[in-house]
Structure formats: C-alpha cells, structure tokens
Amino acid sequence: MYFDSHAHLDSHRFDADREEVLRAVREAKVSRVMNVGCDVQSSRACIALAEENDGFYAAVGSHPDDAGNFTEETANIYRELASHPKVKAIGEIGLDYYYKDNPPDVQKIAFLRQMELAQELRLPVIIHDRDAHGDCLEIVRQFPSVKGVFHCFSGSSEFAQELIKLGWYVGFTGVVTFPNARKALEAVKAVPIDRILAETDCPYMAPVPHRGQRCHSGLVPITIARLGELRGLSQEEMGRITAENACRLFQI
Numbered sequence: 393m394y395f396d397s398h399a400h401l402d403s404h405r406f407d408a409d410r411e412e413v414l415r416a417v418r419e420a421k422v423s424r425v426m427n428v429g430c431d432v433q434s435s436r437a438c439i440a441l442a443e444e445n446d447g448f449y450a451a452v453g454s455h456p457d458d459a460g461n462f463t464e465e466t467a468n469i470y471r472e473l474a475s476h477p478k479v480k481a482i483g484e485i486g487l488d489y490y491y492k493d494n495p496p497d498v499q500k501i502a503f504l505r506q507m508e509l510a511q512e513l514r515l516p517v518i519i520h521d522r523d524a525h526g527d528c529l530e531i532v533r534q535f536p537s538v539k540g541v542f543h544c545f546s547g548s549s550e551f552a553q554e555l556i557k558l559g560w561y562v563g564f565t566g567v568v569t570f571p572n573a574r575k576a577l578e579a580v581k582a583v584p585i586d587r588i589l590a591e592t593d594c595p596y597m598a599p600v601p602h603r604g605q606r607c608h609s610g611l612v613p614i615t616i617a618r619l620g621e622l623r624g625l626s627q628e629e630m631g632r633i634t635a636e637n638a639c640r641l642f643q644i
C-alpha cells in the first residue's frame with residue numbers, strides 16, 4: 393500500500409482521461425492520495441474527487457500564486473469546506489519567491505491568514521516554499537501549535553533539521569530520482585525516517601524514467617523505491633513507513 397501525500401489529480405491535464413489515470417493509480421497499489429487545492433475552485437474539485445474515491449483525501453487552500461485573490465471571504469469558504477470529513481489539511485499555502493506572481497507582502501498576508509485558519513481549525517498544513525526558506529520558517533515559528541509538511545522539499549539538510557526540531561514533516565517528489573539531486577539526497581539522509589513523506593506533486597515532477605512526462609499518483613512507488621534505497625530499506629518497507637507517516641500527520 394502506497395500513499396501519495398501531494399497530488400493534483402483535479403488538474404485540467406487529467407480531464408481527457410481521468411478514469412483511466414485513476415485505474416492506473418489503483419493498479420500501482422497507491423490506495424491513498426491527498427489531493428491539494430491551489431484556489432477555491434481546485435479545493436472544491438479535490439473534495440469532489442475524495443467523495444468519489446475511497447482512500448482519497450483533500451486539502452483546501454490558496455497557493456502563493458493565487459494570493460492576490462485571497463480575501464476574508466476566501467477564508468470563510470475554506471472554513472466551511474474544511475468541515476467536510478475528507479478534508480484533512482489546509483494547503484497548499486506558503487511563499488514562492490521564484491515566480492513571484494504576487495509581491496512577497498501579498499503572499500505573506502494570505503499565508504499568515506491561512507496559518508491562523510489552520511490553528512483555529514486544528515488542522516495540519518501543506519507548505520509550498522520556493523526560494524523563500526527564511527520567511528517561511530519565520531512564519532511557521534509564529535504558530536507553534538500548527539504542524540505540517542514542507543512539500544517538494546528544496547532546502548538544505550540544515551533547514552530540514554530545523555523543521556524536524558519544530559515537529560514538522562518533509563515531503564520528497566520524483567526529484568530524488570534525478571541525477572543532479574545532490575541537495576535533495578542529503579536532505580533525505582538527514583531527516584528521521586518517521587518524518588519523511590512521499591509525494592508526486594503530479595502532474596509535475598515525474599520521476600526518472602518518466603521525467604518530463606505528465607506525472608500521476610501511480611508513479612509514487614518509483615520515488616518511494618529511491619527513498620528506500622537511500623535509507624537502506626526495501627520499496628515495500630519504505631512504502632509502509634511513508635504511508636504511516638502521512639496517516640499520522642493528516643490524522644487518517
């Protein structure tokens with residue numbers, strides 16, 4: 393049994409053949425998937441997928457790319473959506489200083505407000521942090537009761553250890569299968585085994601040998617096999633551990 397802790401199977405890139413993809417996911421023994429919202433519309437779509445599929449869960453939230461549209465009304469919608477029994481997290485939220493679709497100050501307001509919401513609702517969070525490690529850490533530190541995962545982790549092993557000390561989890565994608573992934577591999581080795589999550593971030597980040605193609609949750613076992621190899625564990629064992637970790641974080 394495998395758990396893909398971060399997917400976007402609601403993406404329009406699956407509209408033409410979603411049923412076929414979902415069959416491939418099940419055939420790959422990926423029996424649990426967390427689909428993560430990026431705005432109100434996709435958050436609703438993730439909940440719909442969770443209603444239609446056993447073992448599927450949803451996170452609701454506004455991605456930093458959508459921070460410019462985030463208002464108090466948006467927060468109220470997420471509060472209501474979060475009462476659905478299959479909503480297990482607030483996400484994905486955070487900061488993206490690589491694309492900077494919105495100015496950092498606008499991103500920070502949306503991030504802070506959604507951290508407050510997670511605190512109020514006692515839900516874990518899923519953090520998107522791209523080139524914004526320092527500011528993300530500073531905001532996370534302001535909410536000691538909120539735990540979560542830094543997904544598609546791109547920081548140093550030192551940064552990973554900071555997060556571990558705060559009780560957080562670290563999520564790894566197919567990037568760990570790329571030949572130039574030195575930094576990610578160091579982070580995998582630095583994180584305690586009970587804090588590692590496996591994810592696809594599909595339709596992006598397909599692992600080797602599918603790199604560059606559309607990714608889906610059925611490819612997460614490839615990433616898990618690589619994580620296991622790095623930690624001296626079988627694919628099966630690593631699959632069990634990463635699934636247990638995700639269930640613990642998301643209270644499933």
Ligand code: NI
Pocket residue numbers: 398400428484593
């Ligand atoms: Ni994502």
